[in-house]
Structure formats: structure tokens, C-alpha cells
């Protein structure tokens with residue numbers, strides 16, 4: 219059998235064709251891999267598992283790129299200071315906060331429980347706040363919430379506070395802050411409402427992340443994040459929290475109401491779904507160096523474990 223192509227195609231041409239074939243197949247392989255990596259979501263998530271955070275896992279890559287890498291546009295004048303011709307009295311009722319519904323951790327004072335904590339290395343999961351501190355933060359929140367309401371700005375709980383709300387009915391016990399979010403477009407109202415309250419200060423370290431605290435000290439504070447939104451997502455305007463704070467819009471609006479440490483608070487419509495989406499819900503996780511105890515404490519003083527199945531902490535806390 220004569221192979222006509224060897225006669226018809228000069229050697230030099232055949233070589234070029236083979237070379238082209240290789241380039242072509244390499245290109246196809248490269249594009250296919252790239253496509254799989256980026257656009258077939260389960261494959262993408264496995265490949266990017268070290269950089270991809272929980273909140274992103276079910277998002278289309280195009281949405282993810284569009285939102286995560288979108289330019290942060292800082293509204294003009296947002297960080298300028300505010301003059302306060304009059305200081306308003308805070309509109310709160312402390313008796314609303316100090317109720318029997320505050321989540322109590324008194325049983326952790328029993329010696330047998332403390333011994334168990336030490337034995338198991340669960341020191342990092344001890345409560346971060348004592349009752350006084352907890353009430354101080356809740357009071358900050360109440361003052362801010364009332365001021366925001368007075369200017370018609372809606373807010374809702376976000377991030378770790380949603381995890382705490384769903385899993386613990388209040389703060390994550392070994393955590394020490396409260397996070398709320400307001401719409402970026404209402405920044406001027408937020409500023410006006412929170413800047414001129416007697417005894418309190420608004421601190422603005424980043425245009426999209428403010429802190430509301432007592433005039434004489436920075437801690438404790440209420441974290442105020444700004445959000446932006448489109449027709450399908452709600453996300454933090456501050457890029458550094460966007461990893462955990464990109465929520466499907468249908469999970470957020472219309473807002474709902476829930477009970478946090480005995481206090482009525484506005485929350486995303488489906489806060490449990492959000493908490494499950496952005497955190498490993500059943501894994502109790504404490505960051506290293508997160509608690510003050512650790513500064514002096516050492517690993518052998520019961521602070522060795524940083525993450526456990528929450529079930530293992532059921533002798534310390536009640537989970538919901």
C-alpha cells in the first residue's frame with residue numbers, strides 16, 4: 219500500500235504540521251484545564267481549596283471574579299470628620315439588656331468543669347467576655363441601633379455574629395465582638411447618627427469598616443461593615459472581609475428578626491443558611507492567640523486545642 223501523503227507532502231511541511239499539532243493540542247489541553255479549574259465548580263473548588271473560602275463555594279466563577287475583585291470605590295468625603303453642634307443623649311434602656319435571657323456561662327465556674335477544660339486542652343474555648351463586658355457591648359449595640367433607626371437606616375447582623383446567633387443564641391462564647399452591616403449608600407446618615415452621641419465615638423479606620431465605641435476607650439467596640447449589592451448578591455464593601463461576607467441576596471432580604479442574648483435584633487432572612495455557608499458550622503474553631511489568656515498561658519496550661527467538633531464542647535456549652 220502506498221502512502222500518498224509521503225509523496226504529496228514534502229518533509230519540511232510535515233514537520234511544521236506536526237509542530238502545529240503539538241501547539242494546538244497543548245493549547246487545547248491548557249484551555250480545557252483552565253476551563254475545568256475555573257468554571258466547573260466542583261473541580262475548581264477542589265483545585266482552589268487552599269485559597270477558596272466557604273462563602274464562595276457555590277458561586278459562579280464569573281460572579282466571584284466580578285464581585286471579589288471589583289474596584290472598591292470610596293465615596294468622596296466618607297472619612298471626613300463631623301462637627302457636632304449638639305451631642306445627643308443615647309436612647310437606650312439598660313433594663314432591656316440586663317435580662318435573664320443573657321446567655322449565662324456560670325456553670326463553667328464549677329471546679330469539676332474547670333478541671334475537665336484543663337485536661338482536654340479546651341482553654342481557648344473558655345468565654346472571652348465576662349458579664350460586665352458582655353453588657354457593655356450589648357449596650358453599645360443598643361445605642362447604635364437606636365441611633366440608626368432614628369435616621370431610618372436599616373442594619374443587620376453579619377459574619378461571626380450570625381454564627382454565634384444560630385449556634386449559641388448570642389456571642390460565640392470564646393469570641394468578643396459584634397458585627398453589623400449597613401448599606402454603603404447611607405454612609406452620610408450613619409455618620410451623622412453615630413458621630414454625635416454623648417459618651418460615644420465613631421472611629422473610621424477604613425472607609426467601609428467603622429467602629430463604634432465608648433468615648434474613653436477603643437475596646438469594646440461594635441464593628442460596622444458597609445455592604446454593596448446587586449440583583450443576586452450582598453457583599454462587604456471592605457475587600458478584606460469579603461471572603462466570608464458574600465451572601466446570596468435571597469438569603470438576606472427581606473430582613474428577619476431574631477433573639478441575640480435575649481435581645482431582639484434584625485438579621486438576614488435566612489441567617490442559618492448563611493452561617494452554614496460561610497463557616498464549618500459543626501466545627502468549633504478558636505484562633506491562636508485570639509484570647510488574652512494565651513498571652514501568659516502556655517500550651518500545657520490547657521490551651522492546646524484550637525478546633526474540635528462542637529459536640530466535644532457540649533459539657534461546656536449548649537448548642538442549638
Ligand SMILES: *[C@@H]1O[C@H](CO)[C@@H](O)[C@H](O)[C@H]1NC(C)=O
Pocket residue numbers: 311313314
Ligand atoms: C425601660 O424598659 C422597661 C421594660 O420594658 C420599662 O418598664 C421602662 O419604662 C423603660 N424605661 C424607659 C426610660 O424607657
Ligand SMILES: *[C@@H]1O[C@H](CO)[C@@H](O)[C@H](O)[C@H]1NC(C)=O
Pocket residue numbers: 348349350351
Ligand atoms: C471583667 O473583665 C474586665 C477585663 O478583664 C475586668 O476589668 C473586670 O473587672 C471584669 N469584671 C468582672 C465582674 O469580673
Ligand SMILES: *[C@@H]1O[C@H](CO)[C@@H](O)[C@H](O)[C@H]1NC(C)=O
Pocket residue numbers: 523524525526
Ligand atoms: C485543627 O485541629 C487539628 C488537631 O487538633 C490540628 O492538627 C489542626 O492544625 C487544626 N487546624 C487549624 C486550622 O488550626
